[in-house]
Amino acid sequence: MLPANLYLKWLLVLLVFVVTSEQVAEAIEFHDIRWGFNDRLTAYHINPVTVLVENPDSTPFEGEIFFHQESFRGQQIDIALAATTYVAPFEKKWLQFYPYISDFNANWRISWSQKGIQHSKTFLSPRPVSDKSIIQLVAPDRLSTVIPGIKQFPEDLYPPVTGATDALQIMLLDHLPRWEKTRREAFKEWVYSGGILHIFHNSNGDPLLFPDSYSPLKRQASPAYYGNGVVYYHQQKLNDLSYAELLRTLNADKNSSVTSKILNVKKNPVQESDATYASCDSPRLADSRKVNYAASC
Numbered sequence: 330m331l332p333a334n335l336y337l338k339w340l341l342v343l344l345v346f347v348v349t350s351e352q353v354a355e356a357i358e359f360h361d362i363r364w365g366f367n368d369r370l371t372a373y374h375i376n377p378v379t380v381l382v383e384n385p386d387s388t389p390f391e392g393e394i395f396f397h398q399e400s401f402r403g404q405q406i407d408i409a410l411a412a413t414t415y416v417a418p419f420e421k422k423w424l425q426f427y428p429y430i431s432d433f434n435a436n437w438r439i440s441w442s443q444k445g446i447q448h449s450k451t452f453l454s455p456r457p458v459s460d461k462s463i464i465q466l467v468a469p470d471r472l473s474t475v476i477p478g479i480k481q482f483p484e485d486l487y488p489p490v491t492g493a494t495d496a497l498q499i500m501l502l503d504h505l506p507r508w509e510k511t512r513r514e515a516f517k518e519w520v521y522s523g524g525i526l527h528i529f530h531n532s533n534g535d536p537l538l539f540p541d542s543y544s545p546l547k548r549q550a551s552p553a554y555y556g557n558g559v560v561y562y563h564q565q566k567l568n569d570l571s572y573a574e575l576l577r578t579l580n581a582d583k584n585s586s587v588t589s590k591i592l593n594v595k596k597n598p599v600q601e602s603d604a605t606y607a608s609c610d611s612p613r614l615a616d617s618r619k620v621n622y623a624a625s626c
Contacts, residue, residue, distance in 0.1 A: 355386040356448050366464050367480035371496035372432040372457035377488050379425045384416040391415045394441045396426045427493040430457050461498035477572055487512055494519040503529040503567045521556030529567040
């Protein structure tokens with residue numbers, strides 16, 4: 330039989346081990362960050378910044394994640410954007426922030442608290458450019474034809490916030506997006522505010538039939554003007570066009586120097602990511618005075 334003092338000593342060791350084990354949890358991880366719509370930021374505009382967060386632990390994570398710009402000396406610049414999110418055990422999820430971008434690249438810090446411990450990670454943004462983005466909107470669950478010089482952007486990462494699409498100029502669309510009301514409204518507002526939308530036949534060669542929820546886009550003569558924006562309806566599939574034909578098609582709007590923008594992107598390709606996408610939830614305004622937003626995905 331163990332002496333009483335030895336028994337108490339082993340009991341204390343066991344209690345310390347149990348308490349320590351309960352407090353030790355793997356911190357959430359950030360594996361990917363996407364700047365703007367085509368991995369480039371547009372200067373003097375609000376840009377979406379999308380990050381992939383993974384919870385490698387057996388317990389869920391629920392809390393606020395902050396995103397802010399800082400100087401190269403580590404001093405915070407401007408306000409921190411905040412997104413409240415829930416990530417189930419061993420799951421991945423996207424978060425999206427909408428900062429206003431100036432004309433220089435900078436460090437950006439993501440910070441959060443987990444189990445009473447503060448964590449953070451920094452990212453260096455690319456240098457902003459003056460041109461707005463050109464994208465092909467794609468469904469995340471199907472393969473789409475890769476178009477040289479045109480960045481593919483998954484529909485479930487399209488910002489559900491009016492005003493967060495300011496850095497987007499031209500969109501190519503050949504399918505009906507599966508969007509909830511907030512994204513549909515943000516999309517229609519983007520067109521109304523000056524967006525250029527090119528609609529092509531779907532992969533079966535059929536014209537897109539928009540429901541009443543996309544009322545301004547229901548098929549009509551081309552081009553169709555909607556507010557300050559314009560919609561072009563093309564009579565062919567997107568993947569039936571050669572690169573030269575696509576350039577001529579996009580350059581139909583003489584007020585936009587589309588050709589030079591695509592050629593510039595083609596000369597400076599951006600490495601693609603193989604990360605899996607997930608959809609975003611409704612965002613909340615971080616500070617109405619700064620017009621900055623954050624969304625939990």
